[in-house]
Amino acid sequence: MSTHEHHDHGHSPGHSHAHDHTSFQPDIKEPSEDWEFLEIALRELLIDKGVITAREIQDQIETWEKKSPEGGARVIAKAWTDDDFRRRLLEDGNAAVAEMGFEIEALKLVALENTDTLHHMVVCTLCSCYPRPLLGVPPLWYKSREYRSRAVREPRAVLREFGTDLPETTEVRVVDSTADCRYLVIPRRPEGSEGMSEAELAALVSRDSMIGTATAFALDGAGRSG
Amino acid sequence: MTGPFQIGAKVRVSQGLPPGHVRTPQFLRGREGEVIRHFGDFPNPERLAYGLSGLPKLHLYQVLFTMDQTWEGDGAYAPGDTVAADIYETWLEPL
Numbered sequence: 001m002s003t004h005e006h007h008d009h010g011h012s013p014g015h016s017h018a019h020d021h022t023s024f025q026p027d028i029k030e031p032s033e034d035w036e037f038l039e040i041a042l043r044e045l046l047i048d049k050g051v052i053t054a055r056e057i058q059d060q061i062e063t064w065e066k067k068s069p070e071g072g073a074r075v076i077a078k079a080w081t082d083d084d085f086r087r088r089l090l091e092d093g094n095a096a097v098a099e100m101g102f103e104i105e106a107l108k109l110v111a112l113e114n115t116d117t118l119h120h121m122v123v124c125t126l127c128s129c130y131p132r133p134l135l136g137v138p139p140l141w142y143k144s145r146e147y148r149s150r151a152v153r154e155p156r157a158v159l160r161e162f163g164t165d166l167p168e169t170t171e172v173r174v175v176d177s178t179a180d181c182r183y184l185v186i187p188r189r190p191e192g193s194e195g196m197s198e199a200e201l202a203a204l205v206s207r208d209s210m211i212g213t214a215t216a217f218a219l220d221g222a223g224r225s226g
Numbered sequence: 227m228t229g230p231f232q233i234g235a236k237v238r239v240s241q242g243l244p245p246g247h248v249r250t251p252q253f254l255r256g257r258e259g260e261v262i263r264h265f266g267d268f269p270n271p272e273r274l275a276y277g278l279s280g281l282p283k284l285h286l287y288q289v290l291f292t293m294d295q296t297w298e299g300d301g302a303y304a305p306g307d308t309v310a311a312d313i314y315e316t317w318l319e320p321l
Contacts, residue, residue, distance in 0.1 A: 108265055125251045152253065152309050154302030155293075168304040174293075179249050179286055179312035180268045 064137055069207035071102060072134035072184060076210065077201035079111070080189045086113075093184065097134065104133050104182065112175060113186045114212070119170050120185050121159065121212035123151035124177040131182040135210060142211065152176060162213040175212075185212040192219040228264040229285030229315055235261045236321040237289060239313060247275035250317045254289075254309075257296055258321060262310065263288035270314070285315040 031037055046052050075097055079086040089096040093109030109131060112120040124130065128143040141147050150158050155172050159165070166172060175183050187209040193201060208214035231237060241256045249271050264287055269280025290310045293303040 110265075125253070126249060152251075153297055153300075155307060156304060157302035168306070172304065172307040173290075174307075174309045176251060176309060176311040178251060179265075179271065179314065181265060181286075181288075181312055 064132060067133060068136040072210045073202040073205035075100060075134060076186055076205045077198040079186055080201055081198055102133050108181045109184060110181045111184050111186055114188050117170055118173060119166055120173050120175050121155055122175050122177060122183045122185060123148055125152055126178055129177040129182060131184050134184055135207060162208060164214050185210050187216040190216050190219050231261045231287055231318060233261055237261060237318040238321055240317050240319060247272055250313055251311060254311055257291050259289040259291040261287045262290045287313055289313050
C-alpha cells in the first residue's frame with residue numbers, strides 16, 4: 001500500500017488505511033496548502049529512508065500532548081508564595097524551573113512579572129514560539145494569523161476580546177517572541193488569596209494568564225475563583 | 227559582557243530586506259527603540275536555517291519600541307503602550 005494514499009480524499013477519520021510499519025495517521029484535516037504537502041512528503045521520505053520511524057513521530061506527539069498549562073501554573077503558584085524562588089525565576093528561568101523538574105532544552109526561558117503598572121502579553125509574530133514544556137501545545141488562536149498580526153497593533157482591542165480591560169495607566173507591553181527566548185508571564189496574584197496553599201493558588205492560574213491575554217482568576221468575597 | 231550595545235542604548239532596526247530565514251519582524255524594520263535587556267549570545271539563525279553552524283554567535287537584545295512610533299496612531303493602544311522584540315546585534319544600528 002502506497003503511503004501516498006494520505007493525499008487521497010474520502011476516507012473517514014480514524015480509518016487505518018496503512019498497516020505496515022511506516023504508517024502514521026496525522027491529526028490534521030485533508031491537506032490543501034503547499035506547506036502541508038511539503039510536510040507530508042518530507043515525513044514520508046524520512047520514514048522510507050529509515051532516518052526516523054513512524055513510531056518515533058507518534059511518541060513525540062504524545063510526549064508533547066501530555067504537557068499542559070498545569071505545569072506552568074505550579075511554577076507561578078510557587079513564585080507567588082516564595083520570594084526567593086520568584087527572584088531566581090526572573091533571573092534565570094531555566095535554572096529555576098529545573099528545580100521543579102522542568103527541562104527547557106536549548107531555549108532561554110524568560111519570566112515576565114506583571115504589576116499594577118506593567119502588563120505583559122506574549123505573541124510570536126513570525127511563527128508560534130511558545131513555552132511548550134510549561135504550557136503544553138499552544139491554542140490554535142495563538143498560532144492564527146489574526147492573533148499574530150493584531151496583538152502587536154491593537155493589543156487593547158485583543159485584550160478586551162479576552163475579557164481583559166486594563167486601565168490606561170497600566171503599560172501594555174506586547175512581547176514578540178522572535179528569537180531564542182520563550183516567555184512565561186507571571187500574572188498578578190489575585191487580591192484575597194493570602195493564606196491560600198500553592199495547590200489552591202495554582203488553580204487560579206489560567207493558561208491565558210501566563211500568555212498575558214488574561215489575568216489570573218479573581219476571587220469573590222467568599223474566596224471562590226470566578 | 228553585553229556585546230556592542232549597552233542597556234539603555236538607543237538603536238534603529240535595519241531596513242534591510244534580505245532573502246531567506248530572518249527573525250526580525252517586518253513591522254519593526256527602520257523603527258527606533260531602546261535596548262532593555264541583553265540575553266547573551268546565540269548561533270545566528272539566518273545561518274542555522276541552512277544547516278550551517280551559525281558561528282560566530284551573535285548577541286541578542288530585547289529592544290523596546292513605543293506603539294505610537296511603531297504604528298503612528300493606526301492601532302488600538304494606550305499612549306504608554308509598548309512592544310518589545312528580540313533582535314540580533316547585526317540588525318541594530320546605534321543612534
